[in-house]
Amino acid sequence: MADNESTSGFGWFLAGLGVGALVGVLYAPKSGKETREDIVSGALEAREKATVLAQRGAEAASQYVEQGKQVASQYVDQSKQVAGEYVDKGREYYERGRSQWTEYVEKGKNLVNEQQEKVSAAIDAGKDAYVNTTTQG
DSSP states (O other), X not given: OHXXXXXXXXXXXXXXXXXXXXXXXXXXXXXXXXXXXXXXXHHHHHHHHHHHHHHHHHHHHHHHXXXXXXXXXXXXXXXXXXXXXXXXXXXXXXXXXXXXXXXHHHHHHHHHHHHHHHHHHHHHHHHHHHHHHHHHO
């Protein structure tokens, strides 16, 4: 039933279109030649307007491309700067860690040397005590 209604609605549309075209031709104040000339003139004007609009669009697109390039260049420069700052901070942390590590290694060596000296002194004291007690006895 819905198909019947849409088909009959389309039929009425076509009938109205035909009647409208017939009435337009009958009551047209210009001859067919004048009407064709007007149509050609309108088409040429539309083509000229389309050409102008296309040129404007191309110019606008070109401007947008240039703006995009500038913005992208700015972002690249900022990114390089930020990356450089992070590299510098990384180097600073590396050097600080390296110097602390060297400092801790030196402290460890000194501690080992001190302990070695204490052990050597204790051994020497033990030897002296042994010699004193064995020679006295």
